[in-house]
Amino acid sequence: xxxxxxxxxxxxxxxxxxxxxxxxxxxxxxxxxxxxxxxxxxxxxxxxxxxxxxxxxxxxxxxxxxxxxxxxxxxxxxxxxxxxxxxxxxxxxxxxxxxxxxxxxxxxxxx
Amino acid sequence: xxxxxxxxxxxxxxxxxxxxxxxxxxxxxxxxxxxxxxxxxxxxxxxxxxxxxxxxxxxxxxxxxxxxxxxxxxxxxxxxxxxxxxxxxxxxxxxxxxxxxxxxxxxxxxxxxxxx
Numbered sequence: 097x098x099x100x101x102x103x104x105x106x107x108x109x110x111x112x113x114x115x116x117x118x119x120x121x122x123x124x125x126x127x128x129x130x131x132x133x134x135x136x137x138x139x140x141x142x143x144x145x146x147x148x149x150x151x152x153x154x155x156x157x158x159x160x161x162x163x164x165x166x167x168x169x170x171x172x173x174x175x176x177x178x179x180x181x182x183x184x185x186x187x188x189x190x191x192x193x194x195x196x197x198x199x200x201x202x203x204x205x206x207x
Numbered sequence: 208x209x210x211x212x213x214x215x216x217x218x219x220x221x222x223x224x225x226x227x228x229x230x231x232x233x234x235x236x237x238x239x240x241x242x243x244x245x246x247x248x249x250x251x252x253x254x255x256x257x258x259x260x261x262x263x264x265x266x267x268x269x270x271x272x273x274x275x276x277x278x279x280x281x282x283x284x285x286x287x288x289x290x291x292x293x294x295x296x297x298x299x300x301x302x303x304x305x306x307x308x309x310x311x312x313x314x315x316x317x318x319x320x321x322x323x
Contacts, residue, residue, distance in 0.1 A: 128311075130311070130312075132314075138316065138317075139297075139314045139316040140250075140301075142312075142313060185250070187312075189311075189312070194240075194255070195301075197250045199248070
């Protein structure tokens with residue numbers, strides 16, 4: 097069935113390190129793909145999205161490219177900051193606007 | 208993006224009681240959803256709140272336990288009935304479907320529920 101598989105955490109990085117959080121999906125057709133971020137004690141915020149193959153979503157230094165051939169939407173950031181410490185969720189939409197979320201990846205960035 | 212508010216932001220409740228959570232959006236939206244996020248877990252969709260008709264529940268969730276109202280296009284409530292400690296979670300409202308929000312979901316800040 098349709099699903100989202102996300103890299104398990106927790107992930108701990110030093111400040112200015114490179115970040116990759118893997119996400120792959122299964123779906124019929126070409127769903128929109130999203131990354132959401134949840135900072136401690138807060139709700140989910142949309143971080144970035146891509147609505148078709150080869151689209152690159154970007155925001156706050158984070159990027160993710162919609163790869164149809166590998167059914168992936170990996171999140172990357174070249175230089176993480178302490179303020180990036182949060183839980184990151186990969187998600188995909190479907191035609192009914194229902195979303196499927198990955199299990200979340202907790203990121204801790206240490207100074 | 209839409210501005211979504213939830214009330215209450217948190218509550219501590221006794222076993223066997225019920226709590227109603229409100230979700231208010233600052234613009235009319237086609238679809239509203241209720242999710243549960245148990246401690247350390249991902250989001251689980253409880254139901255889709257349909258305006259003017261009964262909510263559509265996901266497998267494992269029933270109307271008697273989680274009655275939902277959607278009286279108009281900007282407001283919905285979720286009630287957690289006859290609570291037990293296992294209901295301790297964050298409950299999140301989300302919206303999608305207006306022209307400027309098409310194919311995206313935006314989330315409210317969540318309601319943190321602790322059941323003793």
